Amino acid sequence: MPKRRKKSSSNYSIVIILAIITFVVTYCTRKFTTDKGKQAPATSGQQRPPASGKKKQPELFRENFETAAPVKEHYNTETITLQSGQWTLKNAVIGAKAEDHKQGKQALRVRGGGSATMEFDITVTGTVTVTLKHAAYGTDAGGAWELWYSVNKGQRFLPAGNVVHTSERELRTSTFTIVAQKTLRLQIRSTDKENGRLNFDEIRVVRSHETPAPSGGAVPGDDDNMLLGNPSDATPSLVTPNNYLMDKGYYKLSYNRDRGTPNWVCWHVTAKDLGHMSRSRDFRPDADVPDSWYQVTQSSYSGSGFDRGHNCPSGDRTFSRAANDATFLMTNMIPQAPNHNQHLWSGLENYTRDLVRAGNEVYVIMGSYGMGGVGEKGLRKKIDRNNITVPDHIWKVIVVLPEGNNDLKRINKHTRIIAVNTPNKNDVSKQWTAYLTTIAEIEEATHLKLLSRVPEAVRQELVKKIDSGN
Numbered sequence: 001m002p003k004r005r006k007k008s009s010s011n012y013s014i015v016i017i018l019a020i021i022t023f024v025v026t027y028c029t030r031k032f033t034t035d036k037g038k039q040a041p042a043t044s045g046q047q048r049p050p051a052s053g054k055k056k057q058p059e060l061f062r063e064n065f066e067t068a069a070p071v072k073e074h075y076n077t078e079t080i081t082l083q084s085g086q087w088t089l090k091n092a093v094i095g096a097k098a099e100d101h102k103q104g105k106q107a108l109r110v111r112g113g114g115s116a117t118m119e120f121d122i123t124v125t126g127t128v129t130v131t132l133k134h135a136a137y138g139t140d141a142g143g144a145w146e147l148w149y150s151v152n153k154g155q156r157f158l159p160a161g162n163v164v165h166t167s168e169r170e171l172r173t174s175t176f177t178i179v180a181q182k183t184l185r186l187q188i189r190s191t192d193k194e195n196g197r198l199n200f201d202e203i204r205v206v207r208s209h210e211t212p213a214p215s216g217g218a219v220p221g222d223d224d225n226m227l228l229g230n231p232s233d234a235t236p237s238l239v240t241p242n243n244y245l246m247d248k249g250y251y252k253l254s255y256n257r258d259r260g261t262p263n264w265v266c267w268h269v270t271a272k273d274l275g276h277m278s279r280s281r282d283f284r285p286d287a288d289v290p291d292s293w294y295q296v297t298q299s300s301y302s303g304s305g306f307d308r309g310h311n312c313p314s315g316d317r318t319f320s321r322a323a324n325d326a327t328f329l330m331t332n333m334i335p336q337a338p339n340h341n342q343h344l345w346s347g348l349e350n351y352t353r354d355l356v357r358a359g360n361e362v363y364v365i366m367g368s369y370g371m372g373g374v375g376e377k378g379l380r381k382k383i384d385r386n387n388i389t390v391p392d393h394i395w396k397v398i399v400v401l402p403e404g405n406n407d408l409k410r411i412n413k414h415t416r417i418i419a420v421n422t423p424n425k426n427d428v429s430k431q432w433t434a435y436l437t438t439i440a441e442i443e444e445a446t447h448l449k450l451l452s453r454v455p456e457a458v459r460q461e462l463v464k465k466i467d468s469g470n
Helices: 002-034 321-326 338-357 439-446 456-462
Strands: 059-063 078-081 086-095 107-118 126-136 143-150 164-166 172-180 183-190 198-207 244-247 252-256 261-269 307-310 333-336 360-369 373-375 378-380 393-402 416-423
Touching: 126 143, 126 164, 126 183, 143 172, 172 183, 183 198, 261 333, 261 338, 307 338, 333 338, 333 373, 338 360, 338 393, 338 416, 360 439, 393 439, 416 439
Parallel strands: none
Antiparallel strands: 059 198, 078 086, 086 107, 107 183, 107 198, 126 172, 126 198, 143 164, 143 183, 244 252, 252 261, 261 360, 307 333, 360 393, 373 378, 393 416
């Protein structure tokens, strides 16, 4: 009997245990059902993804011009140390006044013609996006500015996009896209000496996951100075010293080391290129000419009887000081007979700008060839101790299009082509229309291929055309 009672007690215990298990399972099931759809908190080893599901672009660089104390309060040129590294400020200060528009306690303030230049490089290859906040200082009228960049450790800077006009008195953000090659250095330039001071704050560089589409219906390449082709297949290689490609930002050229002049120069002109900037007159050597080559200087033409004749004219680049200054590099010059330069050629340049002001845009290619021009002192084949060749002919081709987008596709057999080929003589006619010719004739004389990116069937039609000059 006692044994039977023990067995009954054991069965009773099992029933109790089963009841407890049933309760726990039921409770937990209800709890999990109630919490279904709620996101569990992240554990210490797990990061919750952003709500948008998009990855942030990796930041490569940031400078917000904040310092422990004002480091530069005068407009003299000085190199200072900021959080990101050393910057050279010219006509610029680190401003902390109430009138400075800023995110934190300080901002960069630049007055007309001033600049702020990085003296170090960001290591990056590929496409990057640069953003920069800007505003007019205090109650000033504001002004125009540009962002420039260098991919060769500051030896040469190029514009990163168009001129920005700032008049708002609160910070706005401008965005630029740059293709870097191993290193990147930035420079902020105020290009409007007549107007007021500008504030800049928080410049950032991030990797671009995709290239922004051009605005306004444009396509990649529109307005590029060499959109219509590379006439001589020039390359920026020292192994081709007499066909050396140079990009000066506002025009491109093939430089000839042995002649000391360009073979050709090409550029694009639209209404935005024509402003009110005064003529620079700052003739100077081009620092991008390789060190081992002869360097043509501003005095190389002195006493020769020839003008320092522009290829890309000063008058085609008057929207900013930097643009106009760039046309006075000696790599943009040829020895040009004075009457040819000041009358015949000036007339053609003015006519071209009139076309632009009438609602067109133009692509221009200019070059020279041969040896022996006649200047104020008679025939000369070379000048500057025989380091510069005087050409005997100067030519130009102008492609005229109504202002618009997708320029290459808009060129057809009806597109207006103005081609002239002129002797480099002081007794030339003052009328450029006296020297109208065909592209084919210029190609035969120079052994170049012009408009090489235009579809060949269309190109063949265009190279035979002679303009009326009207």
